[in-house]
Amino acid sequence: MKIILRITRSEGDGVSRDADYALEVDPTASILDALLRVKDEQDGTLSFRRSCGHGVCGSDAMRIAGVERLACKTLVRDVAAAENAVVTVAPLAHLPVQRDLMVDQGRFFERYRSVSPFLVARAPAGPAETEQTPKERAAFDDATSCILCASCWSACPVLDQDAAYLGPAALVSAARFVFDSRDAGLPPRRAVLDDPHGAWGCENHFTCTRVCPREIKVTKNINALKRALKP
Amino acid sequence: MSGEFDALIVGAGGAGLYAALEASDAARQAAGGRPPRTAVLSKLLPMRSHTGAAQGGIGAALGNVEEDRPEWHAFDTVKGGDYLVDQGAAALLAEDAVRAVYDLEHRGLAFSRTDSGRIDQRRFGGHTRNFGEAPVKRSCYAADRTGHQILQTLYQQCIKNGVEFFDEWSVVDVILEGRRCGGVVALQLATGELHVFRARAVLFATGGFGRMFRVTSNAHANTGDGPAVLARRGVPLQDMEFYQFHPTGIRGLGILITEAVRGEGGILRNRQGERFMERYAPTLRDLAPRDMIARAIVSEIKSGNGMRGDGAIDDWVLLETAHLGRDVLEKKLPDITGFSRTYLGVDPVQAPIPVQPTAHYAMGGIPTDMDGRVVADAAGGTYEGLYAAGECACVSVHGANRLGTNSLVDLVVFGRRAGRHMARYVEGAGPAPAASEPEGQIRSTVERLRDGARGANAAALRSEMESTMMEGVGIFRNEQDLARAEQRMGELRGRWHEVRARDTSWRFNTELVGLLELRNLLDLSLLTAAAARRRTESRGAHARDDFPRRDDTRWLQHSLAWLHDGAVAFDSRPVDISTWAPKPRVY
Numbered sequence A: 001m002k003i004i005l006r007i008t009r010s011e012g013d014g015v016s017r018d019a020d021y022a023l024e025v026d027p028t029a030s031i032l033d034a035l036l037r038v039k040d041e042q043d044g045t046l047s048f049r050r051s052c053g054h055g056v057c058g059s060d061a062m063r064i065a066g067v068e069r070l071a072c073k074t075l076v077r078d079v080a081a082a083e084n085a086v087v088t089v090a091p092l093a094h095l096p097v098q099r100d101l102m103v104d105q106g107r108f109f110e111r112y113r114s115v116s117p118f119l120v121a122r123a124p125a126g127p128a129e130t131e132q133t134p135k136e137r138a139a140f141d142d143a144t145s146c147i148l149c150a151s152c153w154s155a156c157p158v159l160d161q162d163a164a165y166l167g168p169a170a171l172v173s174a175a176r177f178v179f180d181s182r183d184a185g186l187p188p189r190r191a192v193l194d195d196p197h198g199a200w201g202c203e204n205h206f207t208c209t210r211v212c213p214r215e216i217k218v219t220k221n222i223n224a225l226k227r228a229l230k231p
Numbered sequence B: 001m002s003g004e005f006d007a008l009i010v011g012a013g014g015a016g017l018y019a020a021l022e023a024s025d026a027a028r029q030a031a032g033g034r035p036p037r038t039a040v041l042s043k044l045l046p047m048r049s050h051t052g053a054a055q056g057g058i059g060a061a062l063g064n065v066e067e068d069r070p071e072w073h074a075f076d077t078v079k080g081g082d083y084l085v086d087q088g089a090a091a092l093l094a095e096d097a098v099r100a101v102y103d104l105e106h107r108g109l110a111f112s113r114t115d116s117g118r119i120d121q122r123r124f125g126g127h128t129r130n131f132g133e134a135p136v137k138r139s140c141y142a143a144d145r146t147g148h149q150i151l152q153t154l155y156q157q158c159i160k161n162g163v164e165f166f167d168e169w170s171v172v173d174v175i176l177e178g179r180r181c182g183g184v185v186a187l188q189l190a191t192g193e194l195h196v197f198r199a200r201a202v203l204f205a206t207g208g209f210g211r212m213f214r215v216t217s218n219a220h221a222n223t224g225d226g227p228a229v230l231a232r233r234g235v236p237l238q239d240m241e242f243y244q245f246h247p248t249g250i251r252g253l254g255i256l257i258t259e260a261v262r263g264e265g266g267i268l269r270n271r272q273g274e275r276f277m278e279r280y281a282p283t284l285r286d287l288a289p290r291d292m293i294a295r296a297i298v299s300e301i302k303s304g305n306g307m308r309g310d311g312a313i314d315d316w317v318l319l320e321t322a323h324l325g326r327d328v329l330e331k332k333l334p335d336i337t338g339f340s341r342t343y344l345g346v347d348p349v350q351a352p353i354p355v356q357p358t359a360h361y362a363m364g365g366i367p368t369d370m371d372g373r374v375v376a377d378a379a380g381g382t383y384e385g386l387y388a389a390g391e392c393a394c395v396s397v398h399g400a401n402r403l404g405t406n407s408l409v410d411l412v413v414f415g416r417r418a419g420r421h422m423a424r425y426v427e428g429a430g431p432a433p434a435a436s437e438p439e440g441q442i443r444s445t446v447e448r449l450r451d452g453a454r455g456a457n458a459a460a461l462r463s464e465m466e467s468t469m470m471e472g473v474g475i476f477r478n479e480q481d482l483a484r485a486e487q488r489m490g491e492l493r494g495r496w497h498e499v500r501a502r503d504t505s506w507r508f509n510t511e512l513v514g515l516l517e518l519r520n521l522l523d524l525s526l527l528t529a530a531a532a533r534r535r536t537e538s539r540g541a542h543a544r545d546d547f548p549r550r551d552d553t554r555w556l557q558h559s560l561a562w563l564h565d566g567a568v569a570f571d572s573r574p575v576d577i578s579t580w581a582p583k584p585r586v587y
Helices: A031-041 A106-114 A134-138 A151-155 A168-178 A187-193 A207-211 A218-229 B014-029 B070-080 B087-106 B146-161 B225-232 B290-302 B322-332 B334-344 B406-428 B440-449 B458-472 B479-496 B510-534
Strands: A002-010 A016-024 A061-064 A067-070 A085-090 A097-099 B003-010 B038-042 B121-129 B134-140 B164-167 B169-177 B180-188 B194-204 B243-250 B267-269 B317-320 B353-362 B373-375 B382-388 B557-564 B567-574
Touching: A002 A031, A016 A031, A031 A085, A061 A151, A067 A151, A067 A207, A106 A168, A151 A168, A151 A207, A168 A187, A168 A218, A187 A218, A207 A218, B003 B014, B003 B180, B003 B406, B014 B038, B014 B146, B014 B406, B038 B169, B070 B087, B070 B121, B087 B406, B121 B290, B146 B406, B169 B194, B169 B225, B169 B382, B169 B440, B169 B510, B180 B440, B180 B510, B194 B225, B194 B406, B194 B440, B225 B510, B225 B557, B243 B290, B243 B334, B290 B317, B290 B353, B322 B334, B334 B353, B382 B406, B440 B510, B458 B479, B458 B510, B479 B510, B510 B557, B510 B567
Parallel strands: A002 A085, B003 B038, B003 B194, B038 B164, B180 B382, B194 B382
Antiparallel strands: A002 A016, A061 A067, A061 A085, B121 B134, B169 B180, B180 B194, B243 B353, B267 B317, B317 B353, B373 B382, B557 B567
């Protein structure tokens, strides 16, 4: 089918323009396939990130038809209903644009690092594995799926108002360790989480949960943190 | 910016990160003296590396679920690799795998668990009890996201250790003065600038190069930058003819469907509904090694037993999953269940997944010893201060065909050993040799690529390379196809010099990086085709129609291939067969 990709392009200088690219694509092709074809066949300067191509590396999150998605995991038929459909493609929000669909994720990764996203062992390890029941393991399973694509960061309305907010992904990463039975949990992370810009910044808009390409129950994880923080 | 480092690691996948952890641990332990300055260079952003796409598990003889021994794991690795595996290295791999899995767990990796709280284990192809008797549960896993967990855990530990990262820098050249490495030249994506990173020791951990092929499970980033850069500077590459096709890629797309599906009980069927692996591997059936299953699928397809039945190479077979039940599919295999639903509209809970082989893993690569030191010649002499680990390296623990789960074992076992050796080496090493203007040669290449002239179409070149490799250097090979592929790669390499970037900017020029990556793939394609043509036998993943038998008298040896301008020169190295004498490989 024929579609028109309407791509928000920019040189990272704050000035952006929409450029249209018409192409013939299979409805089951991904938006990443379509972008790669535009780059190969129409405009070599079109800039975007990609790597694994099947939704596990997190490189190609962008706003497609107004919603945060991974380009490789979004099929043309998911966003183009009819022949000659216009599909808008724009960079993630709340991060400075570097060029076209590439955004500077420095701030996003900084917040991630700030929650001590690594195991702080509760007890010294023995010679074999530290035991953990399937139930204990299940308690933080959802949070382990995060690929740090920054879709939630872009979609979160709190970040429109509060640029210092930790953001959903960093909070999910905190939850991943706080609820791990092997980890020391809240104490090493309380200062950063128990803060108006930490877990309490979340206003339960659920937009993060709706856009998460890994289907993580982001808001639920944040609310679990809030409950754990209450004295 | 021009940096001076003690240990520089190129690549931020499993091998590179593990090496960085070891080197930074050593730094923290260095009492008194100046701690070594370690940095990791990656062409991607954090945690985008392809280790994260590994699904099924990491093999280690923990014996948590049933009896197992490292010796059995080592034997399976040797037999799986069709006896081209160095047996001392395989023994080390299998023994150290146990420690490595515990270490990953201690560092936070969230393995799936048994009811008693131990690390759970499941079956995988070619992994057996008591030297081939029956499949054994050896693969330690985290659902079908084991690689994702390893990548995250190692990166998180690097944050904890304060490892320094340079993100989105592509390595474009290496500084070699004789047999001493002095650093690398790298291109920064953000600025388009070339910089010299001088270092006393450099570890290449740049991963695979499946992007040579049309249908592949590999990421766009898997372009073999490390091996290609070294090959152009006179470093030999080993066993390049051995490239693994994974039997179960999603039809048409090549996206990986983990072997763990068959480990959990999934069954391959042809258009007659026949469980055809019973004919090819009566004991292990659907859990035979990958090379055998990939060949079996192609044989079924060629004889008209594919689902379409026309014998065409793009036909497919079915992977039956519904009998595993929703619980197993959604809890133990959630990602592949999702891939099938997303990309095919097929729900594995109800219907079988259409699959065909997909280019997956390079057994060959940069030759190293067991400490990751890069080998320079047939006698086993090594470079000083030059290391490699992970898929880009060839120890060799995979021989002619890698067993499932052993790639992750390789990363953590040999990434760690290389990092540890490197940390020791830099303590005693003198300053990096100071070549004058090491970036000169690559600078003129980059300037030509972005001089704004109209050039050859790079997309067409890439597409020709992919088809030529897929058709001529694929699962079944012969002299005629290989000769044509080798010649074609010569021509395409010539045409690459006429290619130009249409994007002439300095900032975030992803097209320019893509052209440099294409050059790497073309060089490695040539080496692969030439090495496959030279080896006139069939062994593991290298199957020749015109030489269908393994020939231990002539070919029980590793190949070494040097890239000399347009030609490829060869030599060979002996294989360590000190424990198990080669036997016919039946399953």
